[in-house]
Every structure is written in structure tokens, then in C-alpha cells.
Amino acid sequence: MRQAVENIDGWAAATTVLPAVVVERTQNPQHGDYSVTLPLKLARSLRQPPLVIAERLAGRLELPDGFAEVAIAAPGFINLRLLPSWLRAQLVPIKEAGTQWGRSSLGHDIPVQVEFVSSNPTGPLLFSHARGAVVGDVVARVLEASRFKVQREYYVNDKGRQIRLFGESLRARILDEPVPEGGYQSEYVRDLAQELEPRAREMSSSLDPRVLAELGMEQTMTSIREDLRRLDIKHDQEFLESSLYDGRWDGETWQELRSKGRVVERDGAVWFVTGADKDEVLFKRDGEPTYFASDILYHRDKLERRGFQRSIDVWGADHQGQVGRVKQALEVLGIDPARLQVLLVQLVSVKRGAEAVRMSRRAGVGITLKEMLDEVGPDPVRYFFLLRSADAHMQFDVDLAKQQSSDNPVYYAQYAHARLANVLAFGADAGADAGVSDLERLDSEWELELMRVMLRWPDVVREAAESLEPHRLAFYTDELAAAIHRFYKNCRVVTDDRPLTAARLQLCLAARTTIGNALGLMGVSAPDRM
RNA sequence: GCCCCCGUAGCUCAGUGGAUCAGAGCGGUUGCCUUCUAAGCAAUAGGUCGCAGGUUCGAAUCCUGCCGGGGGCGCCA
DSSP, rough: OOOHHTTTTHHTTTOOOOHHHHHHHHOGGGGOEEEOOOHHHHHHHHOOOEEEHHHHHHHHHOOOOEEEEEEEEEEEEEEEEEOOHHHHHHHHHHHHHHGGTTOOTTTTOOOEEEEEOOOOOOOBBBHHHHHHHHHHHHHHHHHHHTTEEEEEEEEEEEHHHHHHHHHHHHHHHTOOOOOOOOOOOHHHHHHHHHHHHHHHHOTTTTTOHHHHHHHHHHHHHHHHHHHHHTTOOOOOOOEGGGGGGGHHHHHHHHHHHHHOOOOOETTTEEEEEEEEEOEEEOOOOOBBBBBHHHHHHHHHIIISOOOOEEEEEEEEEGGHHHHHHHHHHHHHOOOGGGEEEEEEEEEEEEETEEEEEETTTTHHHHHHHHHHHHHHOHHHHHHHHHTSTTTOOEEEEEHHHHHOTOHHOOOOOOHHHHHHHHHHHHHHGGSSSSOOOOOOOOOSHHHHHHHHHHHHHHHHHHHHHHOOOTHHHHHHHHHHHHHHHHHHHOOSSSEEEEEEEHHHHHHHHHHHHHHHHHEEEEEEOOOOOO
């Protein structure tokens, strides 16, 4: 496809530097399947009208297999159309690829880490955490489908002031004393204290807050893992913040920054010199490192010591301010900051009835993920999050997600899959195999349209992987489901016409493969029956 | 004050590094089940793409400035 256009380069190369040759999909099917806008871009440097250029180029085009006519359209497009016979022939490779259909080797086994969720082990996952969890997981899935070597990591903040307060709060609850200033007042900690008390007393008769914090984190992580499991999310590794402070890695890193003149002591604290108007604290006056300090050690560890080419971090939008300074510190350490990509996931508000409740991490209030999973189930949670781009604020409509009815967009896609599965089962004996000649019977607008949509699937996966935009999968799935429903409505599959039946069953099989793979990449179930 | 995200149909949101259409779902109105699942299909109403300039043959899309909503700018996490 692209190579075909390269062939014309020689013709124009003499004049000037060529703009990139781009073959894009047409937005309007009336204009064919692909279009080239090169003539419009060349018009100025060639000093010829774009239409003339288009005609000369079109005449020289060597089309690869599968393309029918080349058309010129004002003001200077070259439009290409796929041959129906070529479309039909693609059903065979889709069938052969099966669950592999849509995968690519784009990533060439490059090691990439996706770090997501990373909620503190001092309380349950809130529903607001789930958006980042889903986005991170699907980014990981899409990268895996593009043959990146992906590791999913959960970064556990298991040290510092918050953990100390956590332990002290647990102790206070057990002893029925007041929770310390700034401590954890939540019901969760109260219940946890009660649950841990017998073991805690056994392990530490004095109820050492450190032991309590340890037990509490262990317990909390267990429940977090369980919540994530229900969303079909599993991390390969839980990385402990405390492991960064082994006395060598941290010492070496600070030494490196110091040698570059980027560390100063002032007011009893240790600062990273940004060179901008405001420096950043690395070590507080009480000697404890800040999160920023840990972030530096952590990302250096991933990108330098552990050898990941890229680290894709999924953060809440409220951490936006940290991106710049972590990247800056990495650069000082000689690490290309572009290797760290931060996906900022915007906040979620929950709509229940007519009421919208904003969920902010800071506000600390909100529905837990567990409660939401109990109420609506994992499929709507995943699908709804994927129906929004990560950088858009979104409103989660609980009532809609909960509806087991046609209004719920999840079912639209799942129903398309179930219908196909049903037809395939119904017609099993009639469609054992179809030859290429039979496939020629597939010539209605609905059948050809369905094929066109299916054939975009590999591009969708690739684009989602390149842009790190998992919502593209959901929008594609919706389109594909629409094409399937229209086909189903207008083309009776199982009839007395055996060859036609066989051909249509082949189409159903390919379509089910495609939508099944799409749902699978999103981690949404694809039922055979609804 | 500075930085980031958003502003597109009544509602929730796609599209946005130019040309080739302003779109989907929900909600409104109206049709379609003797045949493989109507959790579906089809039709219809509904929008100065926040405002104002600018660049261009062409701007929802790029630039500038405003307005509005959200988030950040801690020796908090």
C-alpha cells in the first residue's frame, strides 16, 4: 500500500524535498477506502495545480493487489478503492489467524514496563482508582498484542510518614486510644485493627506500630489484589519503595546528583536544584525522603538498572505537577526523559439518579471499588472507562451501567458477539467449509461494509499501541458491533441456499473472531449466549 | 499569579497536528418480530463545534487573546 506510493517519488523527487507520503483512510465511504493528499501538498513547490499533479501521479501508480480504480477528486485527491473480491479473500487469513488476528510485531520484544494503580497499602481501592487500573491494564494488553515485552508493576509506598501513622492508628484503635494527629480515622482502619488484634498481640506484646503497619499493609494488599482480580487485572510485580533505600542505590544516586551540582542543603533540608524559580525538597528537615526523592530512585532503577526501554506510568491527574521534575531529574542522571511516559488519567465523578458526586482522591470520600463491582459487575466498569479518552473528565452513570437492558452500551457489543455465536451454532452443519467461489456470493452492501470494518482491526490495535489510547478499542468495537447488527438484520444466514449459507457462515466466523478479539483486548467478556 | 486537562446536539462523549460531509449513544417522535436472539434494525427532530481575532485555497482541528468548568503549584500523599 505505502510502497505503491513510494514508486511515484522518483517522478517528483527532482523538484524538492518531498513531504511524507501519507495514505489515509477516507472519511466518507463514497470516496473510496483510501486517499492520498500528496498532490495538494506538492502544489506549491511544483507550481502546478494540484489536479494536474494528481492526474499525472495517478497515471503512474502501480497498485498492489486488491485495489480497483484510482479516482481523482477535486481539489486534488487521489482516491483508491478496494476490490470486493480482495475483501472477500481476506476472510481466509482472518480465520487462520484466529485469536492472533490483529496482533503485530510492532514492539520487537522491547521490554516495557507499565506501572499502574500503585495505591497506598493503607486502605481499600476506591472506585476512582479503577479508571487508572483499567487504562493501565488495557495499555499493557495492547502492547502485548503488539509484541512488546510488558511487565505490569504496582509500586507500593511501604515506608515513610503515612505508614508510620497507619501503624500508630492501628495501635490506637486496638488500645481504644485516640488516633494520632493526622492519622487514619477511617472505619476501614478501625475494622482492620479489630481483625488484626489477635495476631498482633501474639507477634508483639507491646503492639509495636511497625509490626502493626506491616500486618496492616499485608492485609490491605491482599484485599486490593482481590479487587483487581475481579477486574481481571494482575500485576507481575509489586515493587516496594523501601527496597530503594539499601544504602547503595540511593547513596550512589544522590552522589551522582551532588557531583553535578544539583543538590544543596538549606534550612535543614536537602534540595534538588531545578534551575528554575523553585527548588524541590529531597529530604525533609526530619531527615525523611520525600516522594520526589523516591520517584527519582525508582525511575532510575527501572530505566537504568532493570533495563526497561520505556516506563509507562499511569497517574491520577492530581499528580500532574510531578511529571516535569521527575523527568528533569532523570535527564540530569543521563537518562533520556522521553523514556518515561506518564498517562494522566482525569478524575471521575459518579452519577446516581440525578445527583453527581465528584470523586477526588484528596477528598478521601467515595465509593470503594468493591462496592461498585458488587453493584454493577466488572464488564460495565471496564467498558465504560474505555468509552472515554483518559484525558477527559468523565461521569460514570451508575444507573446506566447497572441496567441489564438495551440502554447499556456494554450489551450492544456483547450481544453482537452472542448473535454470531448463536448463528454459527445454528448453522454448524451447513457451513463446514466454503470455497473462494462461494465467497463471491457475499456482495450486498452490508456484507462488504462488515468486511471493511473488520479489516481495520489490525490498524486499530497498532494505533492504540502507538498512541497509548486504549479508548480507540472501545469506539472501534462499537462500530464493529453496529456493522454486525446491520448485517444480521439484513442478511439471513441459514437458508436453503447451501453455498450462500456456507459463505455467510464464513463471514460470521471472521466477524465473531474480530469482535471476540476486540472484547478480549479490553478485558470484557464475550458471551456466546445472552 | 503560573502550569495541565476540558468546553462539539437536551444529557454523556468521539472526531481535532488542514482539504472529503459535525458524528455516536442516551433522551424525544415514528415505523419494523410467521423465518438464525427485537439486549436488534430503520426513519425523524435537534448544534453559531465557548467567544474574538489571525494564518491558509481551506480551520471544530493550527496560532494569539479572552470567558467558563476541573485539577495542580506543600519539608501532603
